[in-house]
Amino acid sequence: MSNTSKGRVLVIAGSDSGGGAGIQADIKTITALGGYAATAITAVTVQNTLGVTGVHPIPLEVIDAQARAVLDDIGADAIKTGMLGDAAVVETVAAAIDYANRNGAGGAPAVVDPVMIAKGGAPLLAEAAIGAVKRLMIPRAALLTPNAPEAAALTGLVVETTDDLRRAGEALLALGAKAVLMKGGHVLVGEGGGDRVVDVLMTAQGETTFEGERIETRHTHGTGCTLASACATGLAQGLSLEEAVARAWNYVHEAMLRAPGFGGGHGPLDHGWTLRR
Numbered sequence: 001m002s003n004t005s006k007g008r009v010l011v012i013a014g015s016d017s018g019g020g021a022g023i024q025a026d027i028k029t030i031t032a033l034g035g036y037a038a039t040a041i042t043a044v045t046v047q048n049t050l051g052v053t054g055v056h057p058i059p060l061e062v063i064d065a066q067a068r069a070v071l072d073d074i075g076a077d078a079i080k081t082g083m084l085g086d087a088a089v090v091e092t093v094a095a096a097i098d099y100a101n102r103n104g105a106g107g108a109p110a111v112v113d114p115v116m117i118a119k120g121g122a123p124l125l126a127e128a129a130i131g132a133v134k135r136l137m138i139p140r141a142a143l144l145t146p147n148a149p150e151a152a153a154l155t156g157l158v159v160e161t162t163d164d165l166r167r168a169g170e171a172l173l174a175l176g177a178k179a180v181l182m183k184g185g186h187v188l189v190g191e192g193g194g195d196r197v198v199d200v201l202m203t204a205q206g207e208t209t210f211e212g213e214r215i216e217t218r219h220t221h222g223t224g225c226t227l228a229s230a231c232a233t234g235l236a237q238g239l240s241l242e243e244a245v246a247r248a249w250n251y252v253h254e255a256m257l258r259a260p261g262f263g264g265g266h267g268p269l270d271h272g273w274t275l276r277r
Contacts, residue, residue, distance in 0.1 A: 006077055007035035007237040010070050010100070010108070011229065012063070012093050013082025013115075014043040014055075014124070020268030021222030022082060026229040028271035033251065035233040038074055040066035040096070043085050049221055049263025055124070057085055060092045067096040076100055076108040077236035078142075080229050083115045083124045087132040094136040109142030109235050112177075113228035114150045130154065139176030143241065145228045146172070148186035162187055162198050169202040179203045179241055181231070183224070201245050208242055210249045219259030219267035226269060227252045 009030050016022030023039050030037035042063055046054030084090050100108045116125040148159040151168040159168050165182040172180045182200045201208040230251050234244025258270035
């Protein structure tokens with residue numbers, strides 16, 4: 001870690017009362033990987049492992065004030081965005097990213113997780129806001145981390161195979177993302193129809209694949225939030241993109257294997273496993 005990379009991550013996302021995803025998962029992940037987490041909360045959700053039963057947006061001026069308060073005093077070496085909710089929040093967060101990079105020394109790369117649907121199926125991004133994400137967030141993304149349904153919604157392409165992931169990734173790079181991590185959890189791979197998971201990290205220079213056995217478990221709540229925050233932590237600590245993604249991928253894989261088994265639905269991961277090695 002260089003003297004100018006202190007691992008400070010500003011997370012702009014929604015709160016998950018169940019603690020498995022959202023801001024709570026982000027803080028746990030960043031801390032477990034040795035970074036420092038600060039937050040600007042975009043919404044308070046009422047949820048547990050069984051689903052989301054309420055979403056309460058934070059006023060735009062409060063979202064902006066939270067971000068600026070952190071940036072003006074503590075600063076950020078990376079920014080991670082999660083649940084944004086609607087187009088007005090997207091515009092507010094895009095302005096916060098610009099503010100960070102105007103005022104930060106060396107800039108703060110943005111890891112954009114285009115959160116659209118909760119694990120239980122509740123919508124977390126208004127359909128009308130997808131255009132704002134494409135126009136404002138993707139061009140600001142040092143790394144975009146869509147799953148297959150999110151990639152399909154952002155590109156209009158069918159995303160059912162690993163090759164489909166690559167085609168959608170090319171389209172997202174063309175929209176302005178510096179890099180995309182195309183997540184293959186929804187894609188069936190292998191003769192067994194789904195015994196492997198393949199994620200593809202794509203940049204203008206080429207691609208890197210991350211492949212492993214599919215973990216058969218219901219404890220997958222917050223995997224997307226966790227992966228994106230882990231990537232942002234690595235970038236904030238001065239790791240290369242490939243190093244940051246590789247460490248994040250392994251961290252999430254182990255956190256899934258060690259899931260504590262809480263709740264009756266989509267259970268949380270074990271974010272703190274690195275502290276108990």
